[in-house]
Amino acid sequence: MNFAGLGSILMKKLINLRGSETVGEMLDMAMKRKVNFIACQGTLEMLGIEESELIEYEHLIIGDVDTFLSTAESSQIQLFI
Secondary structure: OOOOOHHHHHHHHHHHHHOOOOHHHHHHHHHHOOOOEEEEHHHHHHHOOOHHHOOOOOOEEEEOHHHHHHHHHOOOOOOOO
């Protein structure tokens, strides 16, 4: 949750305190490794986010629960965030 901007500030502070990679850096690492991403269609619709607003990435698809489950079934690792 964003909590009117407070969530972002707290996350950045935690990242700095722990010396962790930023979300952007982790995303870059995942993209270099050609990780497949599934953007939740329902969440995009609920938040009013259009496909054109997403980061362009060849291994990104928009899907629903069935899409995730069928993809996860044949994957070695699955993360649901």
